[in-house]
Amino acid sequence: MEHHKPVSQDTHEQSHHMGDEHTHSHGHAHHNHDAHQGHGGHGVDHSGHEMMFRNRFWVSLVLTIPVLLFSPMIQSWFGFSMPEFTGSNLIGPGFAILIFFYGGMPFLQMAIPEIQNRKPGMMTLISLAITTAFVYSLFAVFASPGSGFFWEMATLIDIMLLGHWMEMRSVRQASGALNELAKLMPDTAERVTEDGQVEQVSLADLSNGDVVLVRPGTSVPADGEIIEGHSDLNESMITGESKPVEKSEGDSVIGGTINGDGSLRVRVSATGDDTALAGIMRLVEEAQGSKSNTQILADKAAGWLFYVAIAVAAITAVLWVIAVGFEVEVLERVVTVLVIACPHALGLAIPLVVAISTSIGARNGILVRNRLALEEARQVNTVIFDKTGTLTEGRFGVANMVTAEGWDENRALSLALAVEGDSEHPIARGIRRKAEEAGVSPASIRDFEAIKGRGIKAIHEGEEVYVGGPRLLEMLELDLSGEMSAFRDQANADAQTVVYMVVDNQVAAAFALADVIREESKEAIQRLHEMNIEVAMLTGDSQHVADAVARQLGIDTVFAEVLPEHKDQKVAELQSQGKKVAMVGDGVNDAPALTRADIGIAIGSGTDVAIESAGIILVQSNPLDVVKIFELSQATYRKMIQNLIWAMGYNVVALPLAAGILAPVGFVLSPAVGAVFMSLSTIIVAINAQLLRRTELSASAA
Template sequence: MEHKMTHQHSDHEHMDHAQDEHKAHQGHGGHGGHGVDHSGHEMMFRNRFWVSLILTIPVLLFSPMIQEWFGFSMPEFMGSNLIGPGFAIAIFLYGGIPFLQMAVPEIQTRKPGMMTLISLAITVAFVYSLFALFAVPGSGFFWEMATLIDIMLLGHWMEMRSVRQASGALNELAKLMPDTADRIREDGSTEEIAVSDLSKGDLLLVRPGASVPTDGEIIEGQSELNEAMITGESQPVTKGEGDKVIGGTINGDGSLRIRVIATGDETALAGIMRLVEEAQGSKSNTQILADKAAGWLFYVALAVAALTAVAWIIAVGFEVEVLERVVTVLVIACPHALGLAIPLVVAISTSIGAQNGILVRNRLALEEARLINTVIFDKTGTLTEGRFGVANMQIAEDWQEDHALALALAVEGDSEHPIARGIRQKAEEAGVKPAVISNFEAIKGRGIKATHEGKTVYVGGPRLLEMLELKLSGEMEAFANKANENAQTVVYMIVEKQLVTAFALADVVRQESKQAVQRLHEMGIEVAMLTGDSQHVADAVARELGIDMVFAEVLPEDKDKKVAELQKQGKKVAMVGDGVNDAPALTRADIGIAIGSGTDVAIESAGIILVQSNPLDVVKIFELSRATYRKMIQNLIWATGYNVVALPLAAGVLAPIGFILSPAVGAVFMSVSTIVVAINAQLLRRTDLVAKPV
């Protein structure tokens, strides 16, 4: 990310402008795995691939070996023998140099990887071919070097395109804070000023529906504030004089006058932004599989080349043939297939994921998902729908459900309160039409009342019962007690002092949540739930879904700490969330999974995004990760297996019986290996990610 640059970027400062444009973006992808991010170089690799591919055509056409293989010849003229080498040199300088520059940090840290192996092969091929051009005409490796560079550029372009990662989490957080505020002058009038110009002690007007500009204390007014994006609390919070408000939260219907108590870096939102930044900076730099294989191959190639040199010098003395053997070993050590083994699987698994509603922003997130043994779900908006719904109803014996719903629909018709919306939805699902009412009136802090067919109708909670001096009895009391046990909110409807209906409302649990938890348990993964809601509410949801661990009444900074606590216990943690308050935890977790319907900042903080708000898709991530890993291992075996055969032959172990592997035959081996790897990667498309019913 732009805010967090690592020292390794200095290694690229001398690279061209195309790379400089992206240099500031930090990630954990790319070869090298030591904190260097090559994903920013996607455009550079794409452009260099196409240019190098075009430049390769004359190299192939004027290669004596290619002409011999395919039985054609190019017209000869003065200097025609230099056309192929000339274009090959251009390819090396344009397409090959980036690999050499990106090998620098690998060499500096003494952790050779793919970049070092590629650099070794193309440099040796280039230097030897220049030498051979004059010393031993026709024995150079120019066309092998050109195609190797093309394949490696293609592999890296594919890889980076499939895992392109935007890094806008902090910008999305900053967007929550309004740019301007209405400051109240001493004469009572208001003026619009920039939030950055606010000072502690300023008096501000927060209009209904507006964002709170900064942290403050309410001096006058009462309203319900939506703090879900900061605290994770699913219900709007009622606040009045003397209560604190958080910058970035959304005001409800009331008008508020607030006194500024914190500005700039001191606000709660700024604190969350710092947490995201710190968590992103603390990510481990995991090496990818191909890099580890490349690192081993680098040392193997050097060792085999040294043995080859010693053996051939003993056998034939200091001949040019010895040099050709050593060069053949070093060039063949870098197989085309290894350059494509991982990128092809990554590209295909990313595509499969997208078809299944899984967007992969960070390759390592998908690669490491197979190692996860604990999944933490944010409750509101993830396991639940983040809205109130009627969980249960109790109707008096002499009343019909349709009649009760029609009356409730009419009385709650104009209210925007979440509970009213839940009752309305229940009535609309039942297909009833609202009853005719009149004399609608709100009873402050108690509920509402209206007149229907000459009778007074009340709707409200327990405080309404106190006002009307009504007591619960029989079935209604049992219903209310059970609802309270399940942390549900109870709303009553009373007609002329008769309690006719009780509604139990709760944050609606998604239908797929229970199945998702069961499937994760079957995969040997522990499930935890993290929420800003009360312990009572959290325990009720956890009981219903069969969740193993519950963390309730958790503030944003503590969400981050809870993830860190589990990691300290040696657990590999995935976090699933959808709110701004989840952003630090999503970033701190080994894998952050954002529900797509959530806020932009949660999406920007996650390595994997679920397009649908379906917890079952979390299961698909682990299935895809395991299938992808299997394919990566298979491809690496194919790619490196080629070396097991080719390196000894290139070294000349069969020379005593008259067989020496020429670079041309080695290239054929290389092509076969590449084709096998490509076909095997395509087989990943047959992976079945359909969420099977439990």
């Protein structure tokens, strides 16, 4: 387990900003048997830094007051004077030196690793700016007594500290998804003992196989299976599904979800780090810690900016010396250049967007394991869906039915339900589900009998009732005509299985059954087409069945009768045509294909969140969430680029101004004003990143 040192130990806190770790170290792994305890402390890193910068800002701000009051320049600007006494001229410089060593020290400490690694970046630039301002101020006191430039250095450090405090605050708020998730887990659970008594225990004391009591309105303490009770559970915080989910005996529940009105007894199947919630938190944390290409670009830009700033400062010094000679004004120009070059906005541009987009994804049931996968999703032009369990529900259901004259659907379903009542055949289960959805109760039957290879026979109110397929009609020597015949032909064309119910030697009803296509599949494919993304389907089913599903959904390319071990070859086939391919599968037999694809998207159940082969995991088996991935990818990338353009564009404009390009027309930028502009650009970048929260994802449940 990683141990965090106390917040007061500034050196540890400051290391958070060192060099490449400016991505805000979201990636700390917490390994603890108690998910609640293990992850609850995630906020320490950000809140610790936030408090440190906040405290140093307020102390430095208070110390700045006497610096300003005893500055001759400020006094002449605002027309006031302070009483003079022995040593009064040292009050300003004295407090300014305190500010430099107290307020400026974190930046100096964090620059050391960058310099040691010969990778100058954010902290090196900030340290260069405040050190130059400090040395310049000391020089100014002796070279031009009474000019007192210390106030500029003091306000510069104040602004730097304020900017960093705001940055840490923004990142902490963006990363709040983890803390919110940690709060979902209760601290204790009610364990049912062998003699039926209920005892209160901490989550750390729960183990697999324990039975816990979940009272109405309380949180489920761990993943498990309901062994007694019935209730509606609110799973929105885990899956993004806004509607409560009905659960009864045999159903699985996820730790952290909220129980409705019913009382449940749950047998624990996963605790601590093995729970779905802990898995989700790990993935969110990993994603926020992993760098994207854009972040790497920002880090490189900070390095380039260091050398650009040094070069511009040198050129500025040479040109100003030529123009005015060796004057204090030359130093002021150089200092302003180095202050302006601080890439504060650049440092915040990407990490904040990363943190916000990852938490938006988690709220929408999209778990990003690999930042690059989300960033590159916007370039995908072909999506391959595995058919069974992804586009379809992986179970037989009644797709359509027709009844003969004199029969209504409910009466037919009631009788079919009675005849098929005890069969475990997938088709029988499909008919039962249809009957249950219609709310009908089974009719009374007797003399139940199975007819091998043909179907089932029973007696209802003295009449023989048969349920079976085409071979049943052959046995009974019955022909179909009119509406029944047309129904059969259409069902065959759609690759559906037809089951007939015969009463008193007449076909009373026909049921067309198929692997049920998810309601969301058609809309998902339509949305993908609107985004100019081609859709392919992979299945082990026959070509006939695959073509029928593809026709219904409007799929562009069909790969049928594909063995699981050959699925990745089909991905490679599309890639060889120059296509950027995303593969959507269940992550079990699709693992090689998910790995082969440019982006692997695993559709898991709520508890199967750590599928190693996928870069992105969808908590719910909802194809529409695939559309959300592309929308989030595009919105995130847009924000990153906007922020990079603003952060870099600011420097392109500000550096020449700092160098004094407009001095001939009487405009020069002071170091303190330069610092204000620098912090302003940081605030604009932070606000722009926060606007990402307004992104509306398709069918968003967030």
